[in-house]
Amino acid sequence: MSGDRVLIAGASLAGLRTAQALRRTGFSGSITMVGKELHAPYDRPPLSKEVLTKDVSASQVILCSTDDLRGQGIDLITGVEITDVDLSDRTVTCSDGNSRGFTELVAATGARPHQPFADAPRTGVFTLRTLQDALSLRSALAKAHNVVIIGAGFIGLEIASAARSLGGHVTVLEAAPAPLARSLPTAVARAVTSLATRSGVDVRCDAKVIGFTRQVDELRGVCLADGTVLAADVAVVGVGVQPCVGWLEAAGAPVDRMGLLCDATGRALEHQHLWGVGDACAWLGADGIARRHEHWTTIGDQAKVVAQNLTHRSRRQLTSAPYAWSDQFGHKIHIIGEANDADEVRILSREPTTLTAMFARQGHLTGACIVDQAPLALKLRRWIASSTPVCDIPPWQHSAA
Amino acid sequence: MSRVVADMTKCQGYANCVVTAPDHFDLGEDGKVRVLSQALADDQLTVVREAIDACPVAALRLEAP
Numbered sequence: 001m002s003g004d005r006v007l008i009a010g011a012s013l014a015g016l017r018t019a020q021a022l023r024r025t026g027f028s029g030s031i032t033m034v035g036k037e038l039h040a041p042y043d044r045p046p047l048s049k050e051v052l053t054k055d056v057s058a059s060q061v062i063l064c065s066t067d068d069l070r071g072q073g074i075d076l077i078t079g080v081e082i083t084d085v086d087l088s089d090r091t092v093t094c095s096d097g098n099s100r101g102f103t104e105l106v107a108a109t110g111a112r113p114h115q116p117f118a119d120a121p122r123t124g125v126f127t128l129r130t131l132q133d134a135l136s137l138r139s140a141l142a143k144a145h146n147v148v149i150i151g152a153g154f155i156g157l158e159i160a161s162a163a164r165s166l167g168g169h170v171t172v173l174e175a176a177p178a179p180l181a182r183s184l185p186t187a188v189a190r191a192v193t194s195l196a197t198r199s200g201v202d203v204r205c206d207a208k209v210i211g212f213t214r215q216v217d218e219l220r221g222v223c224l225a226d227g228t229v230l231a232a233d234v235a236v237v238g239v240g241v242q243p244c245v246g247w248l249e250a251a252g253a254p255v256d257r258m259g260l261l262c263d264a265t266g267r268a269l270e271h272q273h274l275w276g277v278g279d280a281c282a283w284l285g286a287d288g289i290a291r292r293h294e295h296w297t298t299i300g301d302q303a304k305v306v307a308q309n310l311t312h313r314s315r316r317q318l319t320s321a322p323y324a325w326s327d328q329f330g331h332k333i334h335i336i337g338e339a340n341d342a343d344e345v346r347i348l349s350r351e352p353t354t355l356t357a358m359f360a361r362q363g364h365l366t367g368a369c370i371v372d373q374a375p376l377a378l379k380l381r382r383w384i385a386s387s388t389p390v391c392d393i394p395p396w397q398h399s400a401a
Numbered sequence: 402m403s404r405v406v407a408d409m410t411k412c413q414g415y416a417n418c419v420v421t422a423p424d425h426f427d428l429g430e431d432g433k434v435r436v437l438s439q440a441l442a443d444d445q446l447t448v449v450r451e452a453i454d455a456c457p458v459a460a461l462r463l464e465a466p
Contacts, residue, residue: 024451297415300451320420323417323420332413374414374416374432375414381416
């Protein structure tokens with residue numbers, strides 16, 4: 001085993017947590033992480049929150065320095081991308097011209113923001129994924145009067161919260177009939193977005209963006225399909241992400257639009273020595289459905305499972321419920337488990353600041369969305385992780401259908 | 402023995418530590434972490450380190466003996 005060489009493609013949270021978990025589980029071979037960005041692994045959740053409004057520096061979001069990694073026996077190569085992989089020879093070719101061999105490969109290359117507007121002005125239109133994106137957006141928001149967010153997802157609403165706290169006039173545009181449609185049932189999503197509307201954000205659904213007005217190449221406005229033009233000096237496109245798996249697809253790995261397809265143990269389908277962690281991949285659930293959870297917490301859970309299975313040839317699976325949070329307008333929204341395949345929804349409180357919504361499928365609790373109320377969020381995580389029957393869940397019994 | 406210490410000014414009640422290491426952490430009614438056993442034997446360090454890493458706001462830290 002000490003001759004094993006794990007190569008981790010990607011040096012963000014997924015890569016870092018996998019490397020650390022490998023060492024903790026007793027992996028004694030070499031570990032090399034190859035990352036496209038120049039920074040040591042850093043934390044992304046603050047990028048759509050305090051980094052936009054406070055004087056947070058790069059060093060404050062770094063998760064682990066290169067020296068600390070070296071101390072754990074983890075080599076980090078930054079500013080380098082894997083351009084080619086040969087899965088039978090088990091070698092990769094990198095953008096620095098080097099070839100690197102591996103015995104096990106972990107795909108942790110993450111995702112990039114989807115930007116459907118090819119003709120956007122050069123100045124004033126942003127996406128948010130990297131630290132550099134956040135620092136550029138911060139300096140633009142500091143001077144902005146009119147901010148338009150395209151996409152009413154969690155990241156869009158967090159950016160709206162930051163922009164509003166800086167005093168700008170903020171509009172959120174959603175092409176779908178309801179906000180947060182990928183994550184939550186409509187009634188629950190509307191309660192969540194009323195945190196934004198109460199704070200003075202203009203949230204418009206069925207609002208399809210068709211283009212921009214500009215002066216030279218600087219943004220002046222956002223054009224909607226119904227003819228409306230909204231004045232804007234900053235526009236942020238937050239309409240989802242695409243997994244960075246082109247390098248794997250060319251090598252014949254099992255890739256679809258959700259990313260690298262992995263079984264419930266984190267191993268790529270039909271590939272012995274390829275694993276996936278994080279936003280670049282979708283894992284099969286117990287129900288055989290592949291899901292990509294772009295959650296900070298899920299990444300740590302996946303990393304532990306993969307490290308265990310890779311090192312000890314075991315077949316562990318995830319045991320915890322998916323969990324994500326979103327900080328907006330002074331509140332913390334907890335999103336637990338699955339909401340979209342529910343056949344029953346119960347709402348204990350519709351008041352946005354105490355929102356408590358629960359989702360079930362075939363009589364078992366599968367998901368929840370609640371605002372603040374940390375102790376209840378923890379209970380719900382436990383009930384959802386163990387698929388508790390709704391008849392055993394007091395808040396479910398006390399809520400209206 | 403190493404000790405695990407919580408910074409209550411940073412804790413926001415995510416409870417990832419409780420989910421990761423339920424023998425070592427709990428959540429109070431105030432929604433903040435409770436450290437159940439500060440002093441740690443060597444064989445408890447791995448799970449506690451996992452719990453420390455699972456905190457989104459780095460509210461937990463390990464102090465060497």
